Amino acid sequence: MQGQPVEEYLESMDIEMKNTVEAYPFSQMNTIFVGGGTPTVLTEQQLELFLASIHKHLIPKTLENLEFTFEANPGDLTLQKLKLLKEGGVNRLSFGVQTFNDKLLESIGRTHRREDVFRTIELARVAGFTNVSLDLIYALPNQTVDDFKETLDIALSLEVEHFSAYSLIIEPKTVFYNRMRKGTLNLPSEENEANMYELLMDTMERNNYHQYEISNFAKNGFESKHNLTYWNNEEYYGIGAGAHSYLQGKRIANAGPIKQYMTKIAETGFPHVDINPVPEHERMEEELFLGLRKTSGVSKLHFKKKFGKDIMDVFGEQIIEQKNKGLLEDTEETIRLTHRGKFLGNEVFQAFIGLI
Known part of the structure; x- marks a missing residue:
């Protein structure tokens, strides 16, 4: 976050939280998910400020039954930061692992390596976290079914509570998209992608991870409340630059990037750039x-x-x-x-x- 107005951004989010809860009050908060990037790159002091805002505006008096997740890159977290998160009420961690093949990690531009995952999860356990999720991606360029099997075997050896696993999606205007158009991106065949998905489902079932959604697997009792909020078509707040909310039957989009977001907050107290009521037929x-x-x-x-x-x-x-x-x-x-x-x-x- 070097060169970014981090403290000012955290202050703007504090204002958004306050104004949003006043405009769209909630009766019960079941899940908070801090993601949309790598919030754990914040310094310890910045994390403390951010957690204080969340507690002030969003967290009910009791933490009972609240799922409070932080998203992180393996290698970003020190033991001190993990302890800070735990003391701040965070009870679930979600790590963007993607693969345990270091060559594949390098090819997709990830900065962590497999050893970082082992070390970070060990630190998370020391800090007292008992609910850890790993995100995996399959059908990566040059990935074979055997590569993915090795990733699954290593992932399972870590004995975490939850897995999300998605096939690679090529987004427009990305490096992968440009390479695909040029014919230089060596993606697995549709048959091999299907074989990887079949392997994923079989492997998870054999290891007592319940598939509760197309791409998500959990030990009993560790299904993600955050994910289920989306799939149950329930309403939610979205706080921060570029975030989206679903409140009182309306889809709301926030301004982004950060400077535009902060300008909107300073001008109106809200960062909204688009508010669309959802007709009943669309909700159905x-x-x-x-x-x-x-x-x-x-x-x-x-x-x-x-x-x-x-x-x-x-x-x-x-x-x-x-x-x-x-x-x-x-x-x-x-x-x-x-x-x-x-x-x-x-x-x-x-x-x-x-x-x-």
């Missing part, structure tokens, strides 16, 4: 394509309670179509992806978008 679509990411699927009863409509009256044609393709399972209580449907999730989700 979101209920389907977000909820279907969960292995438990979409509850028919919950859908009816939430929208006052029977799910089959709204989406019956699409549900039957996807069921006939072998991608959806329709039970008396839920609609959920089949095993085959997990591989073709995006195709299924697309079937429920823009219908009404």
Whole structure:
């Protein structure tokens, strides 16, 4: 964060938290997730300021049942910082590991190495953390199925409580995107990507990690409340530059980068650049394509309670179509992806978008 106005930014976020909670009060806070980059690059003094703001505006009087997660890069955290986070109420850590192959880490521009992961998790345990999640990526350039198997074996040896594992997404205007367009990016075949996903699911199941969402696996009781907030289509605050919120039926986007964000806060007390009410038909679509990411699927009863409509009256044609393709399972209580449907999730989700 060298050269960045860090203290001023933390002050702006303090103002946003205060004003947002006053404008959109909450009755219960179940999860706080600090991410969107690497917040642990803050100094100890800056972390203390930031944690104080969170406690002042967002955390209820009791921490009971609150999931409080900090995202971090392996190697960023000292024991002192970890103890500071623990004392500040943080009870869950999420590390962007990606892979345990050092050559692959270098090729995708990551600065940490596998030894950093081992050391950081050991420090986290010393500091008293009992809920640790690792993020993995597969289908990386030049990655083989054997490479990914080795990463999974090493990851499991660390005995953490939660894993998120996603296939690589090539974003426009990135180095990988430009290389892909030039034909110089050696990505695994679709067959090998599918083989990696199958290996992931089989390996996690054999090691007692429950798959509760397409890309997420947890020991019993360690499912991420933060992730489930999105997939249950529930509302949430988004604080900081470029953050997004879903509040009182409205999608709200914040200004970014940091200087634009701070200017908006100074002018109006809010950083909002876009506020869009979400019509009911879009909320129903979101209920389907977000909820279907969960292995438990979409509850028919919950859908009816939430929208006052029977799910089959709204989406019956699409549900039957996807069921006939072998991608959806329709039970008396839920609609959920089949095993085959997990591989073709995006195709299924697309079937429920823009219908009404």
